[in-house]
Amino acid sequence: MNGVSVRAKLTALYGGLFLLVGMVLMAINYILVNDKLPEPASFVATAARTIDVTAVPTQEVSPTIIAGKPEAVAFAVDSLADFKSTTLSTLLTQSIIALVITAVLAVLLGWVVASRVLRPLHSITATARKLGAENMERRINHDGPQDELKELADTFDGMLDRLAVSFDSQKRFVANASHELRTPLAVQRTLVEVAMADPDVKPEVRKLGEQLLYTNERSERMIEGLLVLARSDRGLVSRSPVRLDEIASAVVRSSAAMAEEAGVTIESRVRPRMVSGDPILLERLVTNLVHNAITYNQRGGWVHVDVGNDPALVVRNSGPMVPLDAVPALFEPFRRLSGERTDSRNAGLGLSIVRSVAQAHGGTAAAEPGRRGGLIVTVRLGH
Structure with missing residues (x-):
């Protein structure tokens, strides 16, 4: 102090x-x-x-x-x-x-x-x-005489009640809005694909359709990310034993084709790690980290995925240098670095979802620049 x-x-x-x-x-x-x-x-x-x-x-x-x-x-x-x-x-x-x-x-x-x-x-x-946006149920509940300190504690508890209602309403709105937007986007994608299937379609119309499909796909990924983010922010409804090492191995295997196309070598070192949580959210956490490490890399680069006791997960990758003062902003929604790390195909929700899922499982997510470029993301999870 x-x-x-x-x-x-x-x-x-x-x-x-x-x-x-x-x-x-x-x-x-x-x-x-x-x-x-x-x-x-x-x-x-x-x-x-x-x-x-x-x-x-x-x-x-x-x-x-x-x-x-x-x-x-x-x-x-x-x-x-x-x-x-x-x-x-x-x-x-x-x-x-x-x-x-x-x-x-x-x-x-x-x-x-x-x-x-x-x-x-x-x-x-x-x-x-x-106190945090994902943990709004804490209260002081001060027991004592009706004095100034009791009044202050009760006022603080009242403020937390109002904030909890506001956060819950916001999360429900994001989840509901994201869910409602999935249907029209799916309809739009279908209509564009049907129109492009016509062999007599003009080249300029086909080019426009490809652009519309590209934009539609990006919007769907963003909507899906918002749904996952809203779900993890609201906390876990139920928990079950999950083998994080098995999830990480499966994600690495499924990402091999993506890594080969990007010219990146992906390696993993996993040890048995049991986590009490949601397997779908944990799979999204690992997937986001691995895909980010592949996407924001360079040809001939590498990605290392380590699973252990503490930290539970570490994902390292090569790539461009990342300024130290820009790292905290990477965990904010819709925030991306300018320059080489900016990719218009992504909405900037990857690390936001990683942090939200980690916090929902009683853990934390942190990042630091690599010595020779790239990023090192460390995830700690509760047992």
């Missing part, structure tokens, strides 16, 4: 106020005691005037006798002055020691009190850190 924490500031404030009040009380106590102790000279003079000679039967003592002995008066005054000075000095020393001890105790108690006071704020902070 950078800077001074709020708890330390509150503790310093409590300790400082206690020390200030203690110093004021010590000063007041010193003044009162000093005022109650008599002045030595006036006390001796008063004693000399009121001394009772009958209290000393063996010797006659009178004010006149005492007043007539200035050395005795001086001795008495000095003794009383030393007594007063010693008393005040002892009072001051012991008060300072007691103030220091109680100040230390006040700081310790202030730390404990500040921790208890700030506990609801720590709960709010922890909840906010764990």
Whole structure:
């Protein structure tokens, strides 16, 4: 944590106020005691005037006798002055020691009190850190008196309720819209294919039909990606044991023709890895990574697929250099790099789906540029 924490500031404030009040009380106590102790000279003079000679039967003592002995008066005054000075000095020393001890105790108690006071704020902070679009069910549910912190926690919970409703509505809209768009796209593709099947079709019309089929195919891939993204963002309805190593091996085998056409060598090293999750979503995760690694590569390049315990999956590929500051944007929907890595056939949902599926399985997906180009994508999954 950078800077001074709020708890330390509150503790310093409590300790400082206690020390200030203690110093004021010590000063007041010193003044009162000093005022109650008599002045030595006036006390001796008063004693000399009121001394009772009958209290000393063996010797006659009178004010006149005492007043007539200035050395005795001086001795008495000095003794009383030393007594007063010693008393005040002892009072001051012991008060300072007691103030220091109680100040230390006040700081310790202030730390404990500040921790208890700030506990609801720590709960709010922890909840906010764990909160995500795919995990909106977390709440603070602060139990305590109806004070400002209780009001803050309840307000935060209310805000999360509204956000959860908004996110759920958005996900349902994307899923429903994507599903509804699949049918007209399929109809359009069929109509274009039927029209192009006519042997008398003109060359310019055939060229236009090919372009329409290309655009239609890209739109269908984008719609399919949106459906998968919406499904994974809503979390897993059910889980089952899935062999990630078998899925990865199957994807590598099915991608061999694509890799050969692109002039890319694909290799895999898989070890047994069991995951609790959705086999369809996990297959899409591996497929997106492998296809991206092949697509954004160069002829004569390579793709390595590793499956293990932790991380669960690592896909490396050769290819153009990827700027480090551009890597985080690759996981955002519809975001692609400009230049050589931009491919108009793809909508930019590949890594977004990878991250969403990984998070739905209690894991993470991260990427970093390769030393000699390409990308290294690391996926960690819950057991």
